[in-house]
Amino acid sequence: TCFGNQNVETRVLARSKASTYIVTDTPEAHSDQTISRSQGEAIARHQDAYIRQQSMVVIEGYIGADPKTRVAARLMVESRNANIAAMQQQLYFPVSDAERRNFRPTLQVIYTPNLKAPGYANDRVIAVDLQANVTRVLNSDYFGESKKGGLRMWNRLVYEQGGLPMHAGCKLIPVNGRPKVALIIGLSGTGKTTTTFTRQNASQPIQDDFIGVMPDGSVVVTENGCFAKTYGLNPDTEPMIYGAVSHPQAFLENVSQSEDGSVDFFDASYTHNGRATFPLSLLPEVGELVDIPKVDFILILNRNENIIPAVAKLDEAQGAAYFMLGETKGTSAGGAEVPL
The missing domain is CATH 2.170.8.10 (Phosphoenolpyruvate Carboxykinase, domain 2)
Structure with a gap:
């Protein structure tokens, strides 16, 4: 742009609520739409097989600034959509070199913008596994799915702490x-x-x-x-x-x-x-x-x-x-x- 920064045009223009599901075998415990654990596992296998053939970018950081309450997070996204990684890196609090040696993410977002999910609305799915603290995003290139993917899981952790x-x-x-x-x-x-x-x-x-x-x-x-x-x-x-x-x-x-x-x-x-x-x-x-x-x-x-x-x-x-x-x-x- 005239500002010297990058401007990306995406196919998907907002978060895809109709394609977002909680992975659970107790749907009665959730107000949002759900899919079963077996369906979630099928999505994971589909995505993992695709990732093995792709170049991926990994970004790590913290949700939260206070060392006493912050949560370690990781984003993995296709390198073809590296803007998502760059944008997320600006929102994460950084990991120091000393911390990185033993860094273990509590929350993970696994993001494949170019992989379709047949059988779901718009061939797109965001599968939110609150038990494993993993969100899988398929066939959306909108950055908001990365941001919300981590924060949605963080919300549950805060709620479980009484917050x-x-x-x-x-x-x-x-x-x-x-x-x-x-x-x-x-x-x-x-x-x-x-x-x-x-x-x-x-x-x-x-x-x-x-x-x-x-x-x-x-x-x-x-x-x-x-x-x-x-x-x-x-x-x-x-x-x-x-x-x-x-x-x-x-x-x-x-x-x-x-x-x-x-x-x-x-x-x-x-x-x-x-x-x-x-x-x-x-x-x-x-x-x-x-x-x-x-x-x-x-x-x-x-x-x-x-x-x-x-x-x-x-x-x-x-x-x-x-x-x-x-x-x-x-x-x-x-x-x-x-x-x-």
Whole structure:
């Protein structure tokens, strides 16, 4: 691109919910669609046989920054789709040379974007084995399957520890000389990243997408970078995100680009779900990623325009009820399977 970074056009434009299954022999224990363990094993054999004939890239890192709570993770992906590995590497926290000698992943995502899965919707399957902590992705080249593949399994680990995994941003906002911790909840594309990186009162972003609230009230982070939507990105209204996305280290996905390398963040002729990854180090300021104070308040973002008033302050009971209702409009991040 004109920024000196890479922009990849993918066949698949969003995560494939209709092709995602939990591997289990107890489907009654899950609210999502499932396949049996024998079906999961058949997918694994199909993919493993394919991988033996392919060149693969392996990326290792941690989900989480705190050595006490972080989780070791590994991504294996076809080298033909090395952009997925490069983008995921920006989100993992790094493994030191000393740690690498004894590194053993707790979570694994095995990713073959060019292998079809006959018999499944769109010849595509994402098989999530929460018992083995392995997610297998077949026939999707959209990076979001890598990111969500690891975080989905991480969610279960946090839940089993008594914590609450949350699809939420997190920021520190100075109030009367004391930093207050805000969580920003919302579906993909509702504005978590934008709200997190808006600098009210010299606030500091911490995370823009996924965090965990542990039983003692502390917050743990997941990612060392961001996977941001780029549609409508404007340097005047979102300078922090624009500066990072336009940096040579960023990776773009499905962003409109002319032959001369110029990009148009307002052109949605291919998709509204243009994306970019970038490391947190590209931001001018980020809050501490470990030893985060306890949560002071929660913001819930909603894109359903028929709800009035536009801004409401809720008490604890109202907030809990609203959160459980989950009323929000689907976005382009959900793909064609989620209504806008």
